[in-house]
Amino acid sequence: MPQLNGGGGDDLGANDEMISFKDEGEQEEKISENLSAERDLADVKSSLVNESETNQNSSSDSEAERRPPPRSETFRDKTRESLEEAAKRQDGGLFKSPPYPGYPFIMIPDLTSPYLPNGSLSPTARTYLQMKWPLLDVNHGSLQSRQALKDARSPSPAHIVGPFCLEFPGQSDLSLHQFQLSNKVPVVQHPHHVHPLTPLITYSNEHFTPGNPPPHLQGDVDPKTGIPRPPQHPDISPYYPLSPGSVGQLPHPLGWLVPQQGQPVYPITTGGFRHPYPTALTVNASMQSFLSSRFPHHMVPPHHSLHQTGIPHPAIVTPNVKQESSHSDIGLNSSTILYTLHRKHQDSKKEDEKKKQPHIKKPLNAFMLYMKEMRAKVVAECTLKESAAINQILGRRWHALTREEQAKYYELARKERQLHMQLYPGWSARDNYAGNQQGKKKKRKRDKQPGEGNEHREYFPNPCLSLPPITDLSAPKKCRARFGLDQQNNWCGPCSL
DNA sequence: GGGCCTTTGAAGGAA
DNA sequence: TTCCTTCAAAGGCCC
Structure with a gap:
């Protein structure tokens, strides 16, 4: 396997991670070189914020800006430590004197209340929103945009500046790349028809190669696969997408987002209130539920039924x-029936509240990101549709990748984890275990027999060379079936026992 | 309708 | 520290 070239040992993933961080260290050097340019960038950005602040906001804004960001008690110490460590380790100068309060791994502003009493976005929230989702014209500074933000029913796209990333003259490609990595923006995730490459366009070589034109000026066809890209800015993370039809139904600031390529980014629908991907409202709602369940009530900020940012997170599934209905099942003829039904209703309501807690999905690991990118390509090449077979191919291709190529995905996965950790500080992978899921049936993996499955990989580092055709899923995996009794010297260890 | 399959990696818990 | 288990995505298949 390519990963073994370096003689790193058995734990390939660990080695790759090390490589990833090594590369990151090189990036730090580059970042240092461009520190002055980034300061200029920061000045420009800060001036934009301050300018709009001065013009539009009352003194409360300034006061809010002076206030230290709300230190949520929900942040675990270890999370804070890891974030700080990651910040120190990752961005070097960017974090020494962060011109952006929210960039990129600083504490998330209080998104549960990003609006000021006058209806405008607080500076902190505005900064965060813009950094997090550049599509938001939160920094536009115009009364128009603010008006639109306040008037959630206004679908006016007038203040939309279109898909863009914050590119400033003098900003290095590397820093821009880092910014894009850390502030990927949710727009739209088409459940099954979005080209999976989209997620990783951000991490494509374009961003690693200085001098490339802005991605949004490039064609819509992915040069790598030839598959058209979805109407989404490549710098925008599809992992934190908005679901079509999920946002527009809610009166929130994102109602004004413009359609792209004829497809509404945030369509205003009159459909139900069910949505596959909850919006930021539900993010906040999830955090609200989370906070409520873990902390004293007085420590939990108030939650409003309508979100303020409208930014969803794909990791959340409500x-x-x-x-x-609070009245639908309450009888009117008998007080006894009424009381009984009311009790039942209250009980079911409690259960529903538990169920309503959004399911925050795990951040994708490097291989998952790779799969999302390459799946469509494999499907197109092999005309396969069965994911099991495709995943086998992808698994082999993953091992065939060079260390540098894999490092790219490890880096992306690391960013995703950091972003996820920021968004859901108290979340634990354990929360998603079936045992903690209400009403969710525990999935049980089929018990593997000895000598079956991954054990072979230890003895055949390159499974592509030793395994039967990957499309032949019915091919036996056991060494006896594969090599026969007369070639027991080729059997793997477990099969030889 | 829901679980299984299949892959790798991350994370958490048990030993 | 090591090992084991679960989950993340994907979509056809099967019960």
Whole structure:
């Protein structure tokens, strides 16, 4: 396997991670070289914020800006430490004197209340929103945009500046790349028809190669696969997408986002309130539920039923809980029936509240990111549709990747984890275990027999050379079936026992 | 309708 | 520290 070239040992993933961080260290050097340019960038950005602040906001804004960012008690110490460590380790100068309060791994502003009493976005929230989702014209500074933000029903795209990333003269490609990595923006995730490459366009070589034109000026066809890219800015993370039809139904600032390539980014629908990917409202709602369940009530900021940012996170899946009417099942003829039903209603309501807690998905690991990118390509090449077979191919291709290529995905995965950790500080992978899921049936993997499965990989570092054709899923995997009794010297260890 | 398959990696818990 | 388990995505297949 390519990963073994370096003689790193058995743990390939660990080695790759090391490589990833090594590369990162090289990036730090480059970042240092461009520190002055980034300061200029920061000045420009800060001036933009301050300018709009001065013009539009009352003194409360300034006061809010002076206030230290809300230190949520929800942040675990270890999370904070890891974030700080990651910040120190990763961005060097960018974090020494962060011109952006929210960039990129600083504490997230209080998004549960990003608006000031006058209806405008607080500077902190505005900064965060812009950094997090550049599509938001939160920094535009115009009364128009703010008006649109306040008037959630206004779908006016007038203040939309279109898909863009914050590119400033003098900003190095590397820093821009880092910015894009850390502030990928959710726009739209088409459940199955989005080219999976999209997620990793951000991490394509374009961003690693200085001097490339802005990605949004490039064609819509991915040069790598020839598959058209979805109407989404390549700098925008599709991992934190908005679901079509999920946002427009809610009166929030994103209602004004413009359609791209004829497809509405945030379509205003009159459909139900069910949505596969909850919006930022549900993010906040999830955090609200999370906070409520873990911390004293007085420590939990108030939660409003309508979100303020409208930014969803794909890692969240809200169970489709039927909205119960508070009066629908209450009888009117008998007080006894009424009382009984009311009790039942209250009980079911409690259960529903538990179920309503959005399911925050795990951040994707490097291989998952790779799969998302390459799946369509493999499907196109092999005309396969069965994911099991495709995943086998992808698994082999993954091992065939060079260390540098893999490092790219490890880096992306690391960014995703950091972003996920920022968005959901108290989240634990354990939360998603079936045992903690209400009403979710625990999935049980089929028990593997000795000598079956990954054990072979230890003895055949390159499974592409030793395994039967990958499309032949029915081919036996056991060494006896593969090599026969007369070639037991080729059997792997477990099979030889 | 929901679990299984299949891959790798991350994370958490048990030993 | 090591090992094991679960979950993340994907979509056809099967019960």
